[in-house]
Amino acid sequence: MIELKAVSKTFETKEGNVNAVNNVSIKVEKGDIFGIIGLSGAGKSTLVRCINRLESPNSGEVLFEGVNLADLSNKELRNIRHSISMIFQGFNLLSQRTALKNICYPLEITGVPKQKAREKARELLKIVDLESKENAYPSQLSGGQKQRVAIARALATDPKVLLCDEATSALDPNTTTSILDLLAKINRELGVTIIIITHEMRVVEQICNKVAVLENGNLVEQGLVSDVFRSPKSSVAKELVLPRAKATEEIVKGKKIRLVFDGQSAFEPIISNLTIECGTAVNIIAADTKDISGKAVGQMLIQMPDETNAEERILSYLDRHSISYEVINDD
Amino acid sequence: MIEFLKSLFANGMGNTYFEAVVTTLKITLIGTGLAYIIGAPLGILLYGTSKGNLFPNKPVNAIVGFVVNILRSVPFVILLVMTQPIAKAIVGSKIGDNAFIVYLVIAAAPFVARMIESSFKEVDGGVIEAAQSMGSTNLQIIFKVIIPEAKPSLIIGSAIAVTTILGYTPMTYLVAGGGLGQIAIQYGLYRFDSQIMYISSLLLIILVQILQEVLNTIAKRCDKRIRNG
Numbered sequence: 034m035i036e037l038k039a040v041s042k043t044f045e046t047k048e049g050n051v052n053a054v055n056n057v058s059i060k061v062e063k064g065d066i067f068g069i070i071g072l073s074g075a076g077k078s079t080l081v082r083c084i085n086r087l088e089s090p091n092s093g094e095v096l097f098e099g100v101n102l103a104d105l106s107n108k109e110l111r112n113i114r115h116s117i118s119m120i121f122q123g124f125n126l127l128s129q130r131t132a133l134k135n136i137c138y139p140l141e142i143t144g145v146p147k148q149k150a151r152e153k154a155r156e157l158l159k160i161v162d163l164e165s166k167e168n169a170y171p172s173q174l175s176g177g178q179k180q181r182v183a184i185a186r187a188l189a190t191d192p193k194v195l196l197c198d199e200a201t202s203a204l205d206p207n208t209t210t211s212i213l214d215l216l217a218k219i220n221r222e223l224g225v226t227i228i229i230i231t232h233e234m235r236v237v238e239q240i241c242n243k244v245a246v247l248e249n250g251n252l253v254e255q256g257l258v259s260d261v262f263r264s265p266k267s268s269v270a271k272e273l274v275l276p277r278a279k280a281t282e283e284i285v286k287g288k289k290i291r292l293v294f295d296g297q298s299a300f301e302p303i304i305s306n307l308t309i310e311c312g313t314a315v316n317i318i319a320a321d322t323k324d325i326s327g328k329a330v331g332q333m334l335i336q337m338p339d340e341t342n343a344e345e346r347i348l349s350y351l352d353r354h355s356i357s358y359e360v361i362n363d364d
Numbered sequence: 365m366i367e368f369l370k371s372l373f374a375n376g377m378g379n380t381y382f383e384a385v386v387t388t389l390k391i392t393l394i395g396t397g398l399a400y401i402i403g404a405p406l407g408i409l410l411y412g413t414s415k416g417n418l419f420p421n422k423p424v425n426a427i428v429g430f431v432v433n434i435l436r437s438v439p440f441v442i443l444l445v446m447t448q449p450i451a452k453a454i455v456g457s458k459i460g461d462n463a464f465i466v467y468l469v470i471a472a473a474p475f476v477a478r479m480i481e482s483s484f485k486e487v488d489g490g491v492i493e494a495a496q497s498m499g500s501t502n503l504q505i506i507f508k509v510i511i512p513e514a515k516p517s518l519i520i521g522s523a524i525a526v527t528t529i530l531g532y533t534p535m536t537y538l539v540a541g542g543g544l545g546q547i548a549i550q551y552g553l554y555r556f557d558s559q560i561m562y563i564s565s566l567l568l569i570i571l572v573q574i575l576q577e578v579l580n581t582i583a584k585r586c587d588k589r590i591r592n593g
Binding site: 085087110111112113114115117118119121123125126127128129130138139141142143170171172183186190196 | 488490491493494495497500501508509512513515586587589590
């Protein structure tokens with residue numbers, strides 16, 4: 034549905050050129066909830082703006098349903114933008130319009146009659162659970178409510194794709210969860226493909242099926258969320274998957290193993306069995322369990338004991354129980 | 365108090381004051397209106413053509429900016445003398461109220477343009493980006509997003525513009541126009557009647573206060589960013 038082919042974007046600044054996005058290729062299929070994750074300054078926002086051409090890439094192609102956006106006239110581009118909606122970290126609602134009239138705006142500019150636009154806006158307010166707030170101005174709404182209005186506004190033109198630029202980053206954890214639930218519902222019930230830019234792994238965990246990891250403008254990893262989560266290859270992905278581990282990894286010297294449990298193995302007493310079977314004690318440095326697409330997935334970092342043969346015994350135990358692991362050596 | 369006020373108008377000046385207030389208001393409001401008609405498009409042009417904006421255009425921005433700055437830096441009295449041929453061409457005379465309105469507009473339009481430009485610049489860039497992402501045209505962004513979002517600031521700007529223009533009106537005495545300023549100069553300066561000068565100045569002050577208050581109240585009322593229940 035959306036395909037980015039070797040997209041690069043460079044900004045000229047006084048301090049020289051900045052490669053915000055470097056040779057990134059991504060393919061988003063219809064119905065995906067596609068996460069693009071990276072730390073701040075990784076080029077995520079620039080990349081997502083290349084998709085609706087708020088930024089034009091210096092090289093590479095952006096295809097929307099097979100059409101290269103660079104080939105479009107201004108008018109055709111504006112029409113395509115009715116099919117690619119966007120929501121923002123700062124909500125960006127019109128402060129002098131009520132919630133209802135904010136939702137009417139995209140309909141107004143496409144020439145929908147006023148009465149019809151209002152009806153549609155009321156329906157959308159129902160979808161986002163804000164029926165009672167149609168006459169409230171943005172200043173009278175909470176952050177979560179503002180984002181709900183923004184989502185309703187983004188849905189007004191029946192878009193095929195919804196771009197979310199750090200849409201939950203300004204919200205507290207509970208509100209984030211409810212907004213993500215709403216996005217998942219929109220994806221499920223209205224069939225809208227969603228692309229989510231975020232720096233929070235929990236956002237990707239909660240609703241994405243695919244993920245791309247960006248670092249300094251480069252695409253370092255992409256694939257199904259469950260795959261990336263099970264065996265993150267890049268250091269950024271590892272950091273995002275098990276955040277506190279890296280710091281402890283450096284403090285605790287010696288050989289360490291990172292274990293990944295998925296599905297039912299997360300519910301078995303693996304470590305207890307391991308210590309009994311291998312006859313050695315292990316030190317747990319960090320551990321975390323997460324819900325990835327309805328499956329419990331756990332990560333654990335353990336320190337290898339100093340005893341001879343211990344490593345061999347532990348690794349063969351892990352192999353026998355088909356638990357994915359990765360041995361981490363110092364440096 | 366009432367006796368005192370009566371004594372002020374006892375010398376048959378009541379009508380003169382009334383006519384002067386009307387003339388001053390007429391010159392001010394027509395002048396402001398025309399200054400906005402000319403200044404507003406210039407303000408939109410200055411804003412829109414600036415770097416990274418809706419329709420960036422360096423040459424246009426530089427030329428309009430230069431003309432506006434030149435007109436704003438020439439003192440009004442001198443501008444009034446310099447632009448006499450323009451008044452003659454437009455209203456057929458270099459003197460009188462109508463000619464004075466021409467001078468006012470030439471002086472005030474660039475000021476209004478900058479005022480509008482600065483109000484527009486206050487509009488959150490994110491809101492404009494959102495409007496672009498929804499497929500708005502530049503005209504829709506200006507008329508449906510920027511102007512409504514900047515409305516409170518534009519109204520406060522108009523209060524500053526109208527009071528500044530009111531402050532220019534006493535200069536009418538230079539071109540044989542009428543109004544409160546003309547009375548103040550004529551009686552105060554040439555006839556040493558300071559009482560009449562003080563009264564007409566007082567009337568000017570009252571006019572400024574009323575215009576300022578009314579417009580500021582409207583601005584506050586229409587601003588939905590303020591939580592007022």
